[in-house]
Amino acid sequence: MNLLTLKNLIYSLSKGEKKSFSLLAGMQEGDKKYLKLYEYLLMSKDIDVESLEKSYTKNGLESARKHLYYNLMKALRQAENDKNIENRLINDLKDTQILHRKGFVKESFEYLDKIKQTALSNELYPCFLMAARLELQYLTRLQLAGLDEFELIKKQRKIEEILEHEMQVHRHSSLHEIILIRYWRKGTVNSLQEKTKLNDLLLEEYNILNNRNYRSFESQKLHLNFQSAYFMMIGDNEGSLKIFYELDSLFQRNTHLWTDSPTYYIFLLDGILTDLCAMERFDEMPFFVNQLKNISSDSQDLNWQIELLTLHHQLTISNHKDQFENAAKFLEVQKEFIEKLTTNTPFNSQAQLCLTIAITHFWQQEYKQTLRFLNFILNNYRNTFSYQIYVQSRFLFLITQYELANFDYLRYEIRSFERKLKADKQESFLENLLLDILKKLIQNQKNTSKIFENFQEKLKDLDASSDQQRILKVLQIEHWFKIKNANFALVDRICQT
Structure with a gap:
């Protein structure tokens, strides 16, 4: 593990995990030069390797790095040992x-x-x-x-029975992963060829269900997850919604199997809420938000995560239902709590919440606050959270700069973003379209209605890719363009009269 990754690992530690590491280090004897490296990585914003190497003897930095990693992982293992x-x-x-x-x-x-x-x-x-x-x-x-021989064979057959079940679970899990990647990368199916491929997966799942010898919680969960993804791929939102409730019911009937380790259930609910938002079924979301809120855990880290996801989805509902004033009041009440959440949770979760808060401030036209939360995300991006959150944050940053009429700076930022997308090989139809529209808006402030009409027309060429559709829906870009278009049209009419 290199120094940058080690630094990110240290940043991800909770207070309890830092305490476990300190206790472990305190029990050790002898040279503890790795603690000096720990303090440096904890306190320094950037890593100056040359300066670090000078403060250690030959090969001393490498030795300290290895010892620090070893002891960090040992402390983390000890902290997790009896939790489930x-x-x-x-x-x-x-x-x-x-x-x-x-x-x-x-x-x-x-x-x-x-x-x-x-x-x-x-x-x-x-x-x-x-x-x-x-x-x-x-x-x-x-x-x-x-x-005796009969007892031996009985033991062997039990092992074979469980092995067969595990193999079926593996096959089922593989099918689920395949259908998920198709949905996330390509969205809903349209062509006959795509539907045929999807039906092939459905037939394979049917064969697994027919041949299973064990009806376990895991096998039922995989079946419902697969069905949910299938319904989303064929655009059957009602079918997906029904499966979401069945999945939740399955977990509620089997609480004894996950109560001491609720991580999967937490992220299942998070995924369901994200999908409901994409379907624009905002009235269905509060039920699953409450299910998320009601999960209890002995782990403070998981409790922080639950609180953060709950807050994120509550704000998302308000934002998408145009209840921006309610969202802003809610943020004000939760101000101190948000500060705690953004220091006690993994950075990917922090980034997601900060983006949601930035969106709330943006629709309240509180652009200074919008930029504050966006800068927190963009200044800390070192592959420590998802690239999709980074792209969404960068687009909102550009749109905010446009609202502030910082056009010279905006031109510079657009070029910088284009270089980043090209270097990361992440260019897509939507990214290029949005950047092109922003450039045209900067160049032509008068004839905007044609630019917006052109945008709406080109959106029809956007494929059903969930990744690209998610950017549009999370940032509510179409809504922003409609508002801007209406405002410009009003100004044009006033000028003409």
């Missing part, structure tokens, strides 16, 4: 190996029985497989003492 059942089972497996090696054979088998039962009741099948295989290894070393 899976971690505890893995630790129990290690304890079993130690007991068996020390000669406590009976106790090690009792441990393995307990691990297998807990793993099965919590559908943690990989843990069951590890425990079951370890049990057979230990029994073989003891010449299968106390075991």
